[in-house]
Every structure is written in C-alpha cells, then in structure tokens.
Amino acid sequence: MHxxxxxxFPEMIDSGCxxxxxxxxxxxxxxxxxxxxxxxxxxxxHKKVDDYxxxxxxxxxxxxxxxxxxxxxxxxxxxxxxxxxxxVTPQGQTFTQKLAKEFAKEEDLVILCGxxxxxxxxxxxxxxxxxxxIGDYVLTGGELPALVMxxxxxxxxxxxxxxxxxxxxxxxxxxxxxxxxxxxxxVWHDKAVPEVLLSGDHKKIEAWxxxxxxxxTEKWRPDLYKLYIERELTxxxxxxxxxDNAYMIDALLTGRAKLxxxxxxxxxxxxxxxxxxxxxCDNAAEGTELLAHLENDPEVILHNCEELNPILxxxxxxxxxxxxxxxxxxxxxxxxxxxxxxxxxxxxxIDYAVANYGGEDHxxxxxERMQSGEFFAAYEDxxxxxxxxxxxxxSLGMLYVDPKYRRSSIGSSxxxxxxNWSLERGGVPYAHIRLSNxxxxxxxxxxxxxxxxxxxxxxxK
Numbered sequence: 001m002h003x004x005x006x007x008x009f010p011e012m013i014d015s016g017c018x019x020x021x022x023x024x025x026x027x028x029x030x031x032x033x034x035x036x037x038x039x040x041x042x043x044x045x046h047k048k049v050d051d052y053x054x055x056x057x058x059x060x061x062x063x064x065x066x067x068x069x070x071x072x073x074x075x076x077x078x079x080x081x082x083x084x085x086x087x088v089t090p091q092g093q094t095f096t097q098k099l100a101k102e103f104a105k106e107e108d109l110v111i112l113c114g115x116x117x118x119x120x121x122x123x124x125x126x127x128x129x130x131x132x133x134i135g136d137y138v139l140t141g142g143e144l145p146a147l148v149m150x151x152x153x154x155x156x157x158x159x160x161x162x163x164x165x166x167x168x169x170x171x172x173x174x175x176x177x178x179x180x181x182x183x184x185x186x187v188w189h190d191k192a193v194p195e196v197l198l199s200g201d202h203k204k205i206e207a208w209x210x211x212x213x214x215x216x217t218e219k220w221r222p223d224l225y226k227l228y229i230e231r232e233l234t235x236x237x238x239x240x241x242x243x244d245n246a247y248m249i250d251a252l253l254t255g256r257a258k259l260x261x262x263x264x265x266x267x268x269x270x271x272x273x274x275x276x277x278x279x280x281c282d283n284a285a286e287g288t289e290l291l292a293h294l295e296n297d298p299e300v301i302l303h304n305c306e307e308l309n310p311i312l313x314x315x316x317x318x319x320x321x322x323x324x325x326x327x328x329x330x331x332x333x334x335x336x337x338x339x340x341x342x343x344x345x346x347x348x349x350i351d352y353a354v355a356n357y358g359g360e361d362h363x364x365x366x367x368e369r370m371q372s373g374e375f376f377a378a379y380e381d382x383x384x385x386x387x388x389x390x391x392x393x394x395s396l397g398m399l400y401v402d403p404k405y406r407r408s409s410i411g412s413s414x415x416x417x418x419x420n421w422s423l424e425r426g427g428v429p430y431a432h433i434r435l436s437n438x439x440x441x442x443x444x445x446x447x448x449x450x451x452x453x454x455x456x457x458x459x460x461k
C-alpha cells in the first residue's frame with residue numbers, strides 16, 4: 001500500500017514513520033510512505049504557499065496552485081484514475097476503525113495536510129474525495145492526524161502485524177472494546193491473573209474474553225454498547241427463521257453490516273462501505289417500509305422477498321442479477337477436515353486464482369479478498385491444489401479444486417474449513433448457490449448444511 005502525504009513539513013512525516021511497526025513495514029516494502037513537500041511546487045521565487053483571504057479575517061490561507069500541482073505529481077493526467085484523497089480537517093467525518101478498514105483496501109491513498117486557516121476551497125472541491133477529522137479539537141497542522149491515520153490503516157494491511165488475528169481481536173471490532181490482557185508474573189501487587197486464562201481451555205477463555213469485552217464496553221462506551229445490544233437482539237429475533245435470514249444474522253453478529261432499522265423479524269442493514277444493503281422481510285409492504293429508512297445510495301440490495309423485486313425495479317431501479325439457493329449450517333460444532341494443509345492464500349500467487357476464478361475481470365476482487373484475510377489455499381506436495389474464500393458480503397464459496405486433485409478430500413475440506421472459520425468468528429456459516437449449480441448444492445447438503453425455503457436475490461442498479 002502506498003501513502004502519499006502532501007505537507008509543508010515532510011520531515012515530520014518521515015520522522016514519525018521511522019520507528020516501531022511502521023519502520024519495519026516500510027523496510028519490508030509492505031507499505032510505502034512518500035512525503036511530498038508542497039513548497040517545492042510553489043511558483044513564487046521565495047517558495048511562498050500562503051496568502052491573505054478574500055473578504056478579510058485573521059490568518060493566512062494555503063493557495064490552490066501549489067497544492068494542486070503537488071497532487072498532480074501523484075495523480076497524473078488520467079482523470080479516470082483519480083486517487084482517493086483525504087483532507088485532514090476538524091470539519092470532516094470522524095476517523096474510526098471502520099473507516100480505517102475501508103481506507104486499507106486502497107492501493108494508493110493521498111493525505112493532504114493543511115496549515116494556517118486551511119486551504120483554498122476551490123482546490124479542495126477539485127481533488128478531495130474524503131474530509132476526515134481525528135477528533136473535535138484544532139491542531140496547528142494536519143501532520144499529526146496524518147500519522148495517526150497511517151498507523152491505524154497500516155495495521156490492517158496483511159503482514160504488517162505478522163498475525164491477522166492481532167488486528168481482528170482489537171478494540172472496536174464488532175462494536176466492542178478489547179478484553180483485558182495479562183502477562184507474567186502470575187501475581188503482581190497481590191493481584192492474580194484470572195484463573196481461566198491459565199486453564200488452557202480455549203473455549204472458556206474465548207467466552208471469558210467476550211464477556212469482559214462486553215462489561216468494559218458497557219462501562220466505558222455505553223454508546224457502542226447500545227449499538228452492540230441492538231444488533232444482538234435483532235439477530236436473536238431473526239433466528240426464529242435462521243435458514244431464511246442467515247445472511248442478515250451473520251452480518252449483524254460479525255459486524256459486517258450496520259443495523260439501520262428493524263422490527264419483529266424484518267430488518268435492513270448497510271455494509272461497512274455503504275455500497276451494499278441487506279434486507280429481510282416477509283412481504284413487499286414490509287420491504288417498502290424498510291427501504292424508507294435508507295439514507296445512502298447503495299450499488300447492491302440483497303434480500304429474500306420475491307414480491308419485492310418489481311418494486312425495487314420500478315421505484316429504485318434495481319434489477320435481479322442472481323437468484324440463489326441459501327444453504328446454512330445451523331449447528332455450533334466444528335466439521336471434521338480430512339485435508340489439514342489449508343492456509344491463507346499467498347498474494348504473489350494471485351495469477352493462479354485469476355486464471356481459475358473469473359479471469360481478469362475478477363482480479364481486483366480476488367486481491368481485495370486476499371488482503372482481507374478471507375481467502376484460503378489448500379496445498380498438496382508443496383503446491384496449491386485448490387482454494388476457497390468468503391465473499392465481501394459474508395457468504396462462503398469461491399471454491400475451486402485443481403483437476404488433478406479432484407475426487408479427493410480437498411473440495412469438502414476447503415468447504416468445511418470455511419464453515420469452521422465462520423463459527424470461530426461468531427457468525428452463521430452460509431452459502432449462496434446459483435439455481436443451476438446443483439452439484440455444489442448436493443455437496444453442501446452432504447456436509448450437513450440445510451437449504452432455506454426462501455431464495456435470496458442479488459439486485460443491482
């Protein structure tokens with residue numbers, strides 16, 4: 001991942017990135033941080049970049065020309081490939097862990113640091129895609145917030161922390177703060193490490209950690225705890241018809257989607273990036289009511305109410321792209337896996353996945369799935385024998401087995417691996433299978449997944 005920081009003080013950025021995890025990530029070429037001095041693009045012989053504001057007022061304003069030219073040195077002349085550009089300002093949306101996860105998916109990220117009274121609005125309108133604040137207070141410049149964001153985003157880039165679980169278990173995942181942690185000695189200042197952490201029983205440890213996370217969230221961040229409880233209660237109500245509502249239940253329990261509105265067994269939620277809406281209901285009237293609470297403009301609406309399709313088409317311009325069976329694993333016990341060598345898919349082998357799953361049109365999607373840590377490979381004799389993954393919406397699939405390894409345990413092992421992976425994260429394992437793919441449906445039924453009565457509909461604008 002490449003960070004490009006437009007700044008008047010590049011030495012602040014360089015110094016801030018020359019320590020700890022950021023320094024190691026840069027040394028290993030996992031991230032690149034390029035600090036661009038805006039002054040170098042000034043057309044003034046004294047490298048002046050500021051001037052008085054029209055209309056009067058205290059302070060100076062950064063001029064449009066040097067900022068724009070500095071940005072163009074990164075963006076180039078191709079208007080269709082405008083890089084995502086963050087302007088650091090107290091007037092922006094608050095920087096959160098969810099926003100960090102969204103930014104971490106970018107290959108190039110430009111961060112613009114202001115000074116004085118800010119920057120000429122005309123250049124901001126032309127180049128900025130996101131206005132972001134790290135809090136409701138004013139600093140002397142954007143460099144410190146830029147470093148905060150670089151640190152938070154870099155931690156989510158695969159390989160930077162050395163363990164994907166380190167990032168997944170931190171505060172704000174699923175609207176909960178992180179559980180308390182302990183190290184040696186076992187007793188310090190007459191305070192002992194909780195016995196459960198010394199038990200070696202991983203299930204009990206996991207349960208204890210989750211309860212402690214809930215307790216401290218309720219105590220220190222009641223606003224987050226309220227969101228968590230609303231999602232949990234909604235998921236519980238929807239579980240009366242678990243097979244039909246699996247995609248929504250899983251999205252709520254794992255934090256993949258934010259609950260917008262719910263009543264009874266009907267609900268609407270929006271994915272982290274806001275591009276996908278999930279909706280479950282029994283009839284078109286309920287669906288119409290749910291959609292009235294929608295504020296954003298999504299690209300995809302996923303739902304399980306067939307009679308809602310004409311309304312989505314006529315009123316919102318969404319048409320059915322895929323109609324699928326939904327298979328659901330309703331148990332809580334892990335499935336046996338015959339083939340043991342399954343690992344996160346190596347990004348440097350992406351060409352193999354592209355060649356065997358959708359071709360070049362799917363390259364960027366496959367890369368995003370690999371970077372998310374939700375794409376896996378099975379190995380046989382040191383080579384990739386097949387792969388599987390979790391789609392961005394949460395459904396399990398993307399299963400492929402190399403022809404020379406078919407009719408073995410690899411296909412079922414990969415599918416079982418995904419089920420267990422989902423269970424470990426507190427989700428509901430489910431898959432969406434096109435109506436024509438009967439072979440996949442039979443394999444999943446054989447594994448113990450149940451097919452829902454309702455079909456699910458992927459609708460697109």
